[in-house]
Amino acid sequence: MLYKLIFKIGQYFRNPSLTNNYLFLKTSEKWSLEKLQAYQLLKLQALVTFCYQTSLYYKTIFDEIGLKPEDIQSLNDIKKIPTISKHELIHYNATIHTSKKIRKKFKASTSGTSGSSLTFWKDEHADSFNRASIFRGYSWYNVNPWERNLYFWGFQFSVFSKIRYSILDGLQNRFRMFSYNENTIKKIIPKFSNLSYIHGYSSMIYEVAKIYNKLHLEKPKKLKMIKGTSEKVFPAYQNEIIKAFGLPIINEYGAAETGIIAFECPKGNMHLNMEGVIVEEVNNEILVTNLQQTSFPILRYKLGDYIILSDVEVQCSCGMQHTIIKEVTGRVGKVVFGFKEQYPSLYFYYIFKNIGLKHQLYLNYQVKQHEKGKLLFLIEQDLSMGQLEILNKEIFVYFNTDIVAEIKYNQIISSNLKKQESFISTI
Secondary structure (H helix, E strand, C coil), X not given: CHHHHHHHHXXXXXXXCHHHHHHHHHHHCCCCHHHHHHHHHHHHHHHHHHHHHHCHHHHHHHHHHCCCHHHCCCHHHHHHCCCECHHHHXXXXXXXXXXXXXXXXXXXXXXXXXXXXXXXXXXXXXXXXXXXXXXXXXXXXXXXXXXXXXXXXXXXXXXXXXXXXXXXHXXXXXXXXXXXXXXXXXXXXXXXXXXXXXXXXXXXXXXXXXHHHHCCCCCCCCCCXXXXXXXXXXXXXXXXXXXXXXXXXXXXXXXXXXXXXXXXXXXXXXXXXXXXXXXXXXXXXXXXXXXXXXXXCCCCEEEEEEEEECXXXXXXXXXXXXXXXXXXXXXXXXXXXXXXXXXXXXXXXXXXXXXXXXXXXXXXXXXXXXXXXXXXXXXXXXXXXXXXXXXXXXXXXXXXXXXXXXXXXXXXXXXXXXXXCCEEECC
């Protein structure tokens, strides 16, 4: 197959260690939890030693607190290592980078949607391991990366960029959608017939599904996987996407600086990529240690998300023993201001989760605050008087009289080619 050959040639030059990493991951996905944890400990011990020897930042920090590499004797000893924030990754960027001479590396950066962008060097092994982790997830759905795919990502900034993307996408058997109006979808309908997978911003996939259903288009017959990434997949998305494409949208969870953290299996559980990262849940906040990256090591990174981990004893019927993330619940750090008190924006997650569980009312929403004590709830769906009352009562449970809530329904809240934020504050 031509596209497989092109993929393999590109992989040979760009990611020469990808195949070995992928074969390792396909073997380790069958490991017991004990064997996975033993592997994590060995990688952690090696990483801490490496950081102490080659990273000025980590050597300084470890010396300040009196931590020696040999002090890491169990996975629980990771708690002896101080946490690190995105601000520190940016501020101490030069000294975090290690002195090891790396023959092949790539410049990477974060999106900057949290307010500040991070740029760093990623070594070839780490980059290949991350790609292999993604492709392992694909394999659970019998998807090969070189198969025909639709990608919801990127902007058409200029004619040059458009040409560049067209060439790259052509080589990768991929096409992009830069907008999702009815006319655009009608023009590319023939391309849907042989799609193997769809991936990209979950909100964009949802918007296309709505138009697809409005036009009463036929479901793609060869589609095997729909993957949402970079954004939360809201429960309200699923019915529309299943109706349009015949499959639910699955979750891939990760970040540019941490790599893939978790991938959803066909049984509906998000399994931690335990061979690539150690994940801790501290007061519902996620801390991530990348076990594979040596050019820019990241230990106990405060990614900025609230999560809920399943108990390690919980077993998935898919057979994998990798720990499960039950929920990625929201972003840390955003504050809701009442007239008198302050509240975590995590409350919105629970408000809408509760009305879904109690009343089977699944809503796509966005909340805005421009003034203390006042919130504007934008709801995409139509609401009856009874449903409006249900939502108002649940809001009152969390904010009482300290917040005045205005609810607008039948709203267009899609952010088109940008990440959809569930809470926007200008205070």
